[in-house]
Amino acid sequence: MLTKVILLYPGANLLELVERFFFTYSTWNWQIPLRINKNGHVDQQKLMTIYTPTYPEMSLTAKITESTQKTILDALIKGLKKTMESTSIP
Numbered sequence: 001m002l003t004k005v006i007l008l009y010p011g012a013n014l015l016e017l018v019e020r021f022f023f024t025y026s027t028w029n030w031q032i033p034l035r036i037n038k039n040g041h042v043d044q045q046k047l048m049t050i051y052t053p054t055y056p057e058m059s060l061t062a063k064i065t066e067s068t069q070k071t072i073l074d075a076l077i078k079g080l081k082k083t084m085e086s087t088s089i090p
Contacts, residue, residue, distance in 0.1 A: 001025065003036055003053060015087060022080035026073060048072070 005021045006012075012020060028034065033049035035057070047069045050060045064072075 001034065001050065004034060007036070019080070019083045019087060022076055022083055026076035026080050030069070 002017075002021060005017055005024055008024065009017065009020050030048045033051060035051040036053040047066060048061050048064045051057045052060060
């Protein structure tokens with residue numbers, strides 16, 4: 001997941017990358033599978049699909065439920081808020 005953020009924001013410094021990580025994944029449209037490469041099949045039936053960056057591509061989130069997806073998203077939003085609070089301190 002971090003590799004994707006680094007690819008999306010190549011000029012960002014470390015602090016920006018941490019904030020962008022939480023922002024990107026707390027707002028990600030999880031109907032779109034998360035992958036590094038654009039090749040491969042699309043599994044639209046999963047709630048949250050994250051593929052390995054290696055070949056053969058495999059889903060890391062095959063057993064995600066609505067409950068675990070909510071827990072993950074809540075943690076990402078909490079991480080984003082904490083990151084934004086700590087970076088806004090002068």
